[in-house]
Amino acid sequence: MPDESRSDAITFADLFAGIGGFAAALSAMGAKHAYAVEIDKHAAAVYQANWQHPALGDVTKDANDNAVTVPAHDVITGGFPCQPFSKSGAQRGMDEVRGTLFWNIEKIVRERKPTLICLENVRNLAGPRHRHEWQVIIEHLRNAGYQVAEQSAVFSPHLIAPQFGGSPQVRERVFITATLVPEGMVMDPDPEPVALPEHALMHREWNLIEDLPMDKSATIPGTEISPDERTWIDHWEQMVAFMRAWRANQARLTGEPPRRLPGHPVWTDAWVNSKAAREHLLDGAPAWKADFLRKNFDLYDGIREFLGAKDLDKWLREVREFPESRRKLEWQAQDAQSMWDCVISLRPSGLRVKRPTHLPALVAITQTPIIGPIGRKLSAREAARLQGLPDNFTFGDQRDALTYKQMGNGVNVGVVNQVLKAHCERDKDLLLATERGRAIYEMVSGAAENPKSAIAAHLERLDSPTVSSAAAAN
Structure with a gap:
């Protein structure tokens, strides 16, 4: 089990944090919070209840043209808002205000120089309609000193075997992962996209009811068919x-x-x-x-x-x-x-x-x-299982509708875990060249293949309080 009390533990900044999918994967590995931000008050309440770290806030106020107040950190994560790129939205990309939030990420990256970047978005971001926006993101990360693949890396929990954190949900998302190139080293101009090892992939058909697993009862409150x-x-x-x-x-x-x-x-x-x-x-x-x-x-x-x-x-x-x-x-x-x-x-x-x-x-x-x-x-609990969260993850007394919404906006924890592992293996030479990079590599490569038990144990150690009725009110 990672020693979370060490003062030199790997730290992470969790942007657009939701209820903490990235936090779940990284906390289970032994990383500690440096910063978290989430603009939705209900999601932020759930985040704080589980991770005991404040999250309610606005990243545009913490990273803008005037100043970057986000503290130093080793890893930066974020499922930045996907509406500008989603097939269900207007697809205006960076012409839409929310599409410019990447610039706030870039300001933090240039100011704090985290060793590792892991961003997530809908698959459509890497599609033909947003080719320009995709190229802008990749080029700006490279100009900031990061090694990043131009070819997209798309992952879904249903493609990953359950013992490696997969779950029976088709949820294709594109991940942008990048490593800061140490001084004196040269970045690969065309690195291969991150890919999962063959042994981690699902090679049989899922059985939703058994593999999730689903509760067999037909009388769970809130799940009735009208x-x-x-x-x-x-x-x-x-x-x-x-x-x-x-x-x-x-x-x-x-x-x-x-x-x-x-x-x-x-x-x-x-x-x-x-x-x-x-x-x-x-x-x-x-x-x-x-x-x-x-x-x-x-x-x-x-x-x-x-x-x-x-x-x-x-x-x-x-x-x-x-x-x-x-x-x-x-x-x-x-x-x-x-x-x-x-x-x-x-x-x-x-x-x-x-x-x-x-x-x-x-x-x-x-x-x-x-x-x-x-x-x-x-059920809401089964939706949380689909996203890789253990059953002791609390949503307090909030309405199930809010929980479903948060799950729909969230990142799958098992996928994050495997993406981080695959990225660290791809960029092993860069990471091992620095002290912090080496610590990140050792932490990630030594982490459990399926993080759910480690997340449950971490939450138990934190003894998470219940989300207050006031914080999670309708």
């Missing part, structure tokens, strides 16, 4: 049965194996019979949408012929009473026999149905998935 949600799912379950029977009938007629259920989005608003109505829907539609519309016309015709107009129209009359987003289905569950055997996400694009292997990325906007085999939604 009557409306159950109505929507049960009604679509009828259509899944209709489509499966239709496919089986086609197979009998052709003598071929039954085809899978349609993989394209099913849009019942496009299930119209008249030529004029179809032409109206196609008028002005972009190519991708026109393709999906035509597939829906064909699907409607096939089911109508098999089922009969009367029965299909009865089903359609009911579904058209649903909200617009509940009149759509995205079947991504391959050969699953029932929606209730699957994970169901109620999204703006419709009911998305997947096999219960792993979950899509948790998001800050509450879209809590329904776990069909258990008959309830994912």
Whole structure:
């Protein structure tokens, strides 16, 4: 176990700290806080309760053109705001105010010269639409004296084996890791991106319920399926049965194996019979949408012929009473026999149905998935497990909605742990050339492959107080 009482312990600055995903990984390794900042008061309250370090604040007030008041530190981390780069946002990049927060990071880096940098963002930051912003970030870090790969390094917890901190969540994030080049040494102008070792990767299919693990109880408060949600799912379950029977009938007629259920989005608003109505829907539609519309016309015709107009129209009359987003289905569950055997996400694009292997990325906007085999939604504690946090991590008495939001905004701890290990191995020669770099390398390389037990032990030693009702109030 690392000696956290040593005065020469590695220190870290935790920017845009959230509830402390980076803090969890680094504290478990034995690093100590030098600084933490989080602008959201609810997340900051959870952070302070668990790590016993204040976090509420605004980095733009601590690092700006006038001064940098962030204290010296060895490692700087931060999942800087992703909205300017996210596919769900306007994607204005550095033209948007929040997109300029990298400049505050750079001011700290140039002033304090931490040995190691580890930043995280949505994968889209490294995508073609933000090629300029990506290049600016890389070039500025290099100009500040850091070795950093130009090629992006993208990681997801579902690709990492559970014994190495992985979890059943598809959460692709890009990591920017950099090492300060010691005086007298020359940086590699084109280093390889950080990559995880083969033995740490997941080589089997996840079992969400067993691997997370999920609580088997269907009666956890706050996870109930509402009557409306159950109505929507049960009604679509009828259509899944209709489509499966239709496919089986086609197979009998052709003598071929039954085809899978349609993989394209099913849009019942496009299930119209008249030529004029179809032409109206196609008028002005972009190519991708026109393709999906035509597939829906064909699907409607096939089911109508098999089922009969009367029965299909009865089903359609009911579904058209649903909200617009509940009149759509995205079947991504391959050969699953029932929606209730699957994970169901109620999204703006419709009911998305997947096999219960792993979950899509948790998001800050509450879209809590329904776990069909258990008959309830994912609990807040299970969401924390997906992000690699142990069960003694406290959220106090705050509303579950805040916890889900914080998990959606958070960084996966197991991924951070493995990224730091892989980075230190890649830049081992640079790190071993200085005293602080050597200490960082020894700390990270000697840390547990799966940090969850070490995090739990660290929290137990801190004897974290409960988040106060006032601090975490709605």
